[in-house]
Amino acid sequence: MHTDDLRPLNDHRCLLGESPLWHPDEQVLYSVDIPGRQVLRWREGTDAPDVWPMEAEPGCIAARQGGGLVVARRDGLFALDTQTGRLSALAPPPYDPAAQRYNDGKPDAAGRLWVGTLSDARRPEAALYRIDAGGATPMVQGITVGNGLAWSPDGRTLYASDTKAHTVYRQPFDGATGALGPREAWVQFPERDPAQPLAAYGGRPDGAAVDAEGCYWVAMFEGQRLLRLSPKGEVLQVLPLPVRCPTMPCLGGADGRTLFITTARDKRPADELAAQPWAGAVLSVRVDVPGLPAHRCRL
Numbered sequence: 619m620h621t622d623d624l625r626p627l628n629d630h631r632c633l634l635g636e637s638p639l640w641h642p643d644e645q646v647l648y649s650v651d652i653p654g655r656q657v658l659r660w661r662e663g664t665d666a667p668d669v670w671p672m673e674a675e676p677g678c679i680a681a682r683q684g685g686g687l688v689v690a691r692r693d694g695l696f697a698l699d700t701q702t703g704r705l706s707a708l709a710p711p712p713y714d715p716a717a718q719r720y721n722d723g724k725p726d727a728a729g730r731l732w733v734g735t736l737s738d739a740r741r742p743e744a745a746l747y748r749i750d751a752g753g754a755t756p757m758v759q760g761i762t763v764g765n766g767l768a769w770s771p772d773g774r775t776l777y778a779s780d781t782k783a784h785t786v787y788r789q790p791f792d793g794a795t796g797a798l799g800p801r802e803a804w805v806q807f808p809e810r811d812p813a814q815p816l817a818a819y820g821g822r823p824d825g826a827a828v829d830a831e832g833c834y835w836v837a838m839f840e841g842q843r844l845l846r847l848s849p850k851g852e853v854l855q856v857l858p859l860p861v862r863c864p865t866m867p868c869l870g871g872a873d874g875r876t877l878f879i880t881t882a883r884d885k886r887p888a889d890e891l892a893a894q895p896w897a898g899a900v901l902s903v904r905v906d907v908p909g910l911p912a913h914r915c916r917l
């Protein structure tokens with residue numbers, strides 16, 4: 619890892635950046651700003667991202683087979699044609715959008731879209747959905763903040779976290795059928811001790827990405843760091859950040875060895891924001907082990 623290289627892509631700051639996606643065909647980075655209601659495209663050498671405003675919060679995006687993006691918004695799934703800006707509705711949400719919204723999501727190797735939802739009231743009433751042409755199937759229920767989706771390189775293990783529970787889970791995954799085996803708490807992080815200052819808190823697991831060695835890079839929200847976990851769940855690397863709330867990493871760039879990290883500034887205290895001018899930026903840093911290309915969604 620070359621931490622001296624860590625820097626923001628440009629001066630643009632999101633309220634709550636999420637879902638960085640290195641597009642496997644376009645070789646360009648996309649992301650979302652959830653409360654800012656935007657989908658963004660970050661082209662190298664430009665001062666500002668291209669922006670598509672959204673009428674509802676986009677939780678995540680995926681590359682769509684045939685081109686463009688699938689956008690999972692609070693009010694359902696949409697196809698975004700990034701050449702024309704045309705947006706078309708694909709499916710309504712399978713939950714009450716007054717109480718939940720789509721959050722973290724990715725397609726599997728067969729092109730099904732997996733998206734976790736987030737309960738606005740932070741109650742365990744959200745779910746992880748598997749979505750294909752036949753509709754949305756709740757595969758895991760009782761989640762509070764669905765996050766951290768990623769597959770092992772052989773596609774046989776699905777990782778997903780519940781940020782509120784401070785836990786990353788893993789489940790055997792059958793790529794042919796999209797079925798899941800028993801869910802196991804894989805790595806559990808300590809809750810914040812209210813008697814301790816925030817600086818003593820390691821954070822809670824947010825978005826994640828798996829690299830070509832099968833290691834799980836996870837953004838620790840409020841922990842000001844990323845962790846790289848081995849398939850056994852051991853911490854192999856710690857990447858300290860100058861930003862309190864990283865939200866999700868993604869590996870990309872021409873050789874797959876640039877780690878892009880979305881971050882948040884929404885609802886953060888003024889003194890913290892004054893000390894952390896990169897809050898809300900997309901950060902990048904070079905790493906040694908590349909990622910794997912993102913799958914394309916067949917919706």
Ligand SMILES: O=C1O[C@H](CS(=O)(=O)O)[C@@H](O)[C@H](O)[C@H]1O
Pocket residue numbers: 634636652721722736763765781782822823824825839865
């Ligand atoms: O809205 C979001 O917030 C959560 C952080 S938390 O639930 O408030 O702790 C973040 O993990 C999530 O990805 C984001 O969409």
